[in-house]
Amino acid sequence: MDSILLLWQNLTSITVSDIIDIAVVSFLIYQVVKLVRETSSARIIRGVIVLIVAMWISNILQLTMVNYLFQTVLTWGILVIAIVFQPELRRVLERVGKSKLSSLMLRNDTIPVEEKAVLEIVHACSEMSWSRTGALIIFERKESLEDVIRTGTIVNADVKDELVRNIFYEGAPLHDGAMIIRGGRVHAAGCVLPLSPNPNLAKELGTRHRAAVGMSENADSVSLVVSEETGSISIAIDGQLQRHLVPEQLDEILRTELLVKEELEQQHEEMTVLAKIMDKIQGFGGKKR
Numbered sequence: 001m002d003s004i005l006l007l008w009q010n011l012t013s014i015t016v017s018d019i020i021d022i023a024v025v026s027f028l029i030y031q032v033v034k035l036v037r038e039t040s041s042a043r044i045i046r047g048v049i050v051l052i053v054a055m056w057i058s059n060i061l062q063l064t065m066v067n068y069l070f071q072t073v074l075t076w077g078i079l080v081i082a083i084v085f086q087p088e089l090r091r092v093l094e095r096v097g098k099s100k101l102s103s104l105m106l107r108n109d110t111i112p113v114e115e116k117a118v119l120e121i122v123h124a125c126s127e128m129s130w131s132r133t134g135a136l137i138i139f140e141r142k143e144s145l146e147d148v149i150r151t152g153t154i155v156n157a158d159v160k161d162e163l164v165r166n167i168f169y170e171g172a173p174l175h176d177g178a179m180i181i182r183g184g185r186v187h188a189a190g191c192v193l194p195l196s197p198n199p200n201l202a203k204e205l206g207t208r209h210r211a212a213v214g215m216s217e218n219a220d221s222v223s224l225v226v227s228e229e230t231g232s233i234s235i236a237i238d239g240q241l242q243r244h245l246v247p248e249q250l251d252e253i254l255r256t257e258l259l260v261k262e263e264l265e266q267q268h269e270e271m272t273v274l275a276k277i278m279d280k281i282q283g284f285g286g287k288k289r
């Protein structure tokens, strides 16, 4: 309450000269940002080094006023550089937030949630294959499956072998339709998928397999099927169905598609951001004033 009152008092005490003050400072910052953008990166770095050395010397010589001046220029300089490289810095910080190091610091268990999900699903599928329980599981990747999710029921639970088997247990309310795994969690179940029109699919395959292939034709997701009739495990990616997989093969394919490829894509994105920053720095260096 006090702070609101204080803010109100401050706002009502703003004068015309304050507004001119803010406008002049904003204009100056804008001009400095423009200048930095047009100056070569080598010159910026040299300038910063010269400033730091001068500040250090002025401190030793006890030149209070000069030291204060250098400090102010350096502080503003850092602010200006942060503004100039704002898009690149934001992307790099976002990456740091998602990095393994930060996840290690935040969680005690070191296995990422996506890897745990793969382990649990492989276990559940080998059990369901043995017990001839029909299952249809879709792993969402980059492309959103929101339209399909809307046709089912939101579950939002950790992926557990027992939960997966429970959902597909014949007679359970959500056993019909597909389960959607999003971000290593059971996001939804009982979802209706698009059926593939592919005339070359084996005649003995029914709608569960056709739906798995159909989903993989419509998005970059990975479809996993356990046949109720034969217990056979299949995977559909990009419209291609791989059939009669043993649990070890299923584990290997899921790891490659969902863990290794994701990791590689993340590394590729990081390299692209880095290359863009280097390009920008080189662009500054190449420009003539």
Ligand SMILES: Nc1ncnc2c1ncn2[C@@H]1O[C@H](COP(=O)(O)OP(=O)(O)OP(=O)(O)O)[C@@H](O)[C@H]1O
Binding pocket: 134, 135, 136, 175, 176, 177, 178, 191, 192, 193, 194, 195, 204, 205, 206, 207, 208, 209, 210, 211, 226, 227, 228, 229, 230
């Ligand atoms: N469009 C769809 N979206 C999601 N699930 C579907 C869809 N069509 C069928 N299914 C699921 O597949 C089941 C029917 O499987 P069906 O026997 O026709 O297929 P199948 O490919 O022969 O599979 P199985 O080998 O398990 O018998 C439905 O009960 C439902 O759970």
